[in-house]
Amino acid sequence: MSLGKFVRTTMKGVTINPMKKLLWIYAILIGTFILYVVQYHTREVSSRAGGAHDGLRGEIGEKYVMVTFQSGMEYWKSSLKGFEDAAQALNVSVEYRGATQYDVHEQITVLEQVIAKKPEGIALSAIDPVRLTAAINKAVDAGIPVVLFDSGAPESRALSFLSTDNYNAGVTAARKMAELLGGQGETAVVTLPGQLNHEERKQGFIDTLHKEYPQIRLQSVKDGRGDRIYSKLAAADILKEFPEVDGIFATEANGGVGVGEAVQEAEAAGKVKIIGFDTDKDTLDMVKKGAISATLAQGTWNMGYWSLQFLFHQHHGLAGPGGGTKAAASSLPRNVDTGITVVTGDNVEQFYAK
Amino acid sequence: MSLGKFVRTTMKGVTINPMKKLLWIYAILIGTFILYVVQYHTREVSSRAGGAHDGLRGEIGEKYVMVTFQSGMEYWKSSLKGFEDAAQALNVSVEYRGATQYDVHEQITVLEQVIAKKPEGIALSAIDPVRLTAAINKAVDAGIPVVLFDSGAPESRALSFLSTDNYNAGVTAARKMAELLGGQGETAVVTLPGQLNHEERKQGFIDTLHKEYPQIRLQSVKDGRGDRIYSKLAAADILKEFPEVDGIFATEANGGVGVGEAVQEAEAAGKVKIIGFDTDKDTLDMVKKGAISATLAQGTWNMGYWSLQFLFHQHHGLAGPGGGTKAAASSLPRNVDTGITVVTGDNVEQFYAK
Secondary structure, three states: OOHHHHHHHHHOOOOOOHHHHHHHHHHHHHHHHHHHHHHHHHHHHHHHHOHHHHOEOOOOOOEEEEEEEOOOOHHHHHHHHHHHHHHHHHOOEEEEEEEOOOOHHHHHHHHHHHHHOOOOEEEEOOOOOOOOHHHHHHHHHOOOOEEEEOOOOOOOOOOOEEEOOHHHHHHHHHHHHHHHHOOOEEEEEEEOOOOHHHHHHHHHHHHHHHHHOOOEEEEEEEEOOOOHHHHHHHHHHHHHHOOOOOEEEEOOHHHHHHHHHHHHHOOOEOOEEEEEEOOOHHHHHHHHOOOOOEEEEEOHHHHHHHHHHHHHHHHOOOOOHHHHOOHHHOOOOOEEEOOEEEEOOOOHHHHOOO | OOHHHHHHHHHOOOOOOHHHHHHHHHHHHHHHHHHHHHHHHHHHHHHHHOHHHHOEOOOOOOEEEEEEEOOOOHHHHHHHHHHHHHHHHHOOEEEEEEEOOOOHHHHHHHHHHHHHOOOOEEEEOOOOOOOOHHHHHHHHHOOOOEEEEOOOOOOOOOOOEEEOOHHHHHHHHHHHHHHHHOOOEEEEEEEOOOOHHHHHHHHHHHHHHHHHOOOEEEEEEEEOOOOHHHHHHHHHHHHHHOOOOOEEEEOOHHHHHHHHHHHHHOOOEOOEEEEEEOOOHHHHHHHHOOOOOEEEEEOHHHHHHHHHHHHHHHHOOOOOHHHHOOHHHOOOOOEEEOOEEEEOOOOHHHHOOO
16 A cells, blocks of 8 residues: 555545644644754753763774784783773773783883874773883883783882782692692692793792691602693603602693693603693693693683773773772772682583583 | 643644544554553663673672671771672672671581571571581572672682781781880780681791791780670780880780770880781771870771672672583682781871771
8 A cells, every 4th residue: 555545545544624723733743843852952961961871881083002922922811802802891992912922021121012093091901010010100100001921020110910919829729739749749830930920820839838748748849831841841851850749730831831841752641640720622622631630720701801890990080989089999909819820621522612 | 821722822823624634643643652661661672682782780689798706896897897898789688697796606607597597698607617518608698699798608608708817917927026115025815716717827926936036936825705895804914924025916806905005004014016907997096096006907898899899790690601500610719818907106097987
């Protein structure tokens, strides 16, 4: 049925003065127009006034930057996913930058380039606890909120640090090692000296063995440089110097895989128990086939997600009572322990990236 | 000008077949109606689809409950303000409940009443680290997310704990005490035995004196029961038993004020240095007039604010990658250290509630 026919059909049998009917129609049209204007105006006002009605929501033009080192490493994917998930939830934009190598100077250069662009916030994993401090403070002085995640710089003026409590992770590693060794034997550590998180994991491991397991002896601590090849060489040295070694704790992901390879090549697989760190695919594959006995999963998604939340709150003056104006109480939480989980053959499947 | 006159004036000089004009007017009205329906439908769809456009926002019908003990205490005001601020930002509702007395059984009863109402989440400050565990786990089993703040229950299955790192607060108190005493003298502690946060503050204080200040001696640790009168009596006993005491650390707000009163009545004000805890008005007044040398301010607003954020994220399945479906990685941050600040006569003004 055409529109014309519809109207004519509808009007059948209706007999009113056409002029009077026209007046009514005009009245309805003008009324609708007025209603539309009033409604539009009301919506404008409520959107200007109301955090309470709009929820937490930024502008898509706000840019928050995540800065790492060895930026291509699979390890960062989960933190970046958390950072991106928070950005999507809050309607803001993110950028990912990083030193491609394990190089302090390169990370300082990248950080200074990011500062020059004046983003709304920076989440940084510091390659070195001391040497990044000046560049971090430079960002803070430029009015750019900085939070640190995963690897900190305690002397800097960064607002917050989100990470695994690494000392406690080392404690957990020591207890798991003691369980694997039946409470006695010889152990060694492959770590990354000079990087605070690795120093803490190592110390938690050593202190706990010393305090709780007097029959487990620590024979050697070697530098794996955060690299698979160097860690493999370090482990090969350990196996040569201490042929009776029963367990090796690698404080870092590449290290665990390198140690696993060295133990396999020495045909000591099964005899030498390995505890790795993190949940990259190579590590998980080795847990699955038993080459690594256990690995420690960090809350890396949390690090990225809550880093962005904290930066967003700081940027919008929401990080304390009264819109963050009461200086002493307006600071973000100082430290966030994102937690760890022990991954073994029993629960390894659920840690593969989906 | 009346509407009728307006329409007649507008129509002056226009001569079209009235029937044809009517058709056009009907067409416009029907078109407007269709446009309205389409627009309404589009808005519905986008609001269903789109976290990205809407920001973080709940429903006003969602209810989150804060549960404390000695619920009338000024101490909780700042945490509750944080809880309320987060609720307003996220467009959800909150309720405040608590045991009116310092009474384990009363808090368990209140918590069970809250559980029965099936709220979307509970933030609890546990009066006892052990005896609240069963009730907390009951809430978790009923599918209600629970986070703990200020005072924890480490064996419970609560998702997260937001608090001052109390051991570190004790370390800070010891260093400040050493500074006030010039590195030597006799000290005592008035605390609240059996409540984990107070045990930790006490231990951090004692360990640090022992390790770093061999010329400062700890003479006495007394129970102030978290009460001004009992703390005053405990301090009076200390002053009688150890007339040479140079400094007293009160691990809790009412205690600091009680100790301050006892020292004043013994006419030892100025001679005996007092370090208190928290920033209630009575404590701040005593810092201002010098009766208390220093007090430690906690990030209490943060405890409330981030408790609500965590509960909101858990309720909405946002507490992990993939909407929290990856069980092992979906948990909230395990521990949040909300930080502390030393308050003295120099900065006391900015800590008064505004």
